[in-house]
Amino acid sequence: MARNLCDPNAKMLNHAELVYAPGERDLVARFFRALGCRVLDPQTDPLPENLGPAAGPYLIIYLDAGDDDVIDNLFYASEVLPVQWEFEKSLRAQLSADKALAEAERAMRKNFAQQPQAMTHLGLAFPSVDELEAAVERIGADPELADRAQLSKIYRPGEPGHADERVVQTFVHTDLCSGGVLTTGQQFELQVRLDL
Numbered sequence: 001m002a003r004n005l006c007d008p009n010a011k012m013l014n015h016a017e018l019v020y021a022p023g024e025r026d027l028v029a030r031f032f033r034a035l036g037c038r039v040l041d042p043q044t045d046p047l048p049e050n051l052g053p054a055a056g057p058y059l060i061i062y063l064d065a066g067d068d069d070v071i072d073n074l075f076y077a078s079e080v081l082p083v084q085w086e087f088e089k090s091l092r093a094q095l096s097a098d099k100a101l102a103e104a105e106r107a108m109r110k111n112f113a114q115q116p117q118a119m120t121h122l123g124l125a126f127p128s129v130d131e132l133e134a135a136v137e138r139i140g141a142d143p144e145l146a147d148r149a150q151l152s153k154i155y156r157p158g159e160p161g162h163a164d165e166r167v168v169q170t171f172v173h174t175d176l177c178s179g180g181v182l183t184t185g186q187q188f189e190l191q192v193r194l195d196l
């Protein structure tokens with residue numbers, strides 16, 4: 001079974017739109033570079049020909065570091081809009097004021113590392129276990145990411161908690177960016193298929 005990514009008519013996931021908090025653009029780029037992605041910042045890097053000036057607000061995050069397609073197989077990350085940031089600030093104030101709400105949020109966050117497969121996430125395909133392990137090491141060793149990215153264990157076939165013999169998986173949860181509510185963060189899965 002091969003991936004069908006070369007078929008121009010294939011229906012597939014093509015991108016995810018992420019947001020980050022004001023002032024955290026560089027740290028978000030650092031996180032995705034540690035994950036092994038190539039990150040282009042149109043605000044500071046030379047603009048490639050296939051990227052228009054409208055790209056300015058967005059970090060262009062190529063999942064495959066050798067890719068230059070700006071439409072498929074990407075994350076885009078931009079600063080959260082004021083309308084969402086106001087909501088996030090209100091939510092954070094409420095979390096500070098309401099102990100029961102804060103406890104529920106803490107328990108949910110903790111569960112990202114305990115039952116990662118069953119919690120929301122975006123999945124990245126890695127070409128080899130070596131590359132997956134290298135990404136885990138980079139994230140774990142970066143002091144700037146220490147409080148901002150939490151790794152789960154690596155799930156290997158035959159080991160406790162492993163979900164499928166065809167894959168090796170690990171997960172990282174971060175509050176640096178999100179495809180939804182920023183305050184509760186975003187989990188990513190790093191996955192290697194063993195059946196290809």
Ligand SMILES: [Fe+2]
Nearest residue numbers: 117121123189
């Ligand atoms: Fe998954």
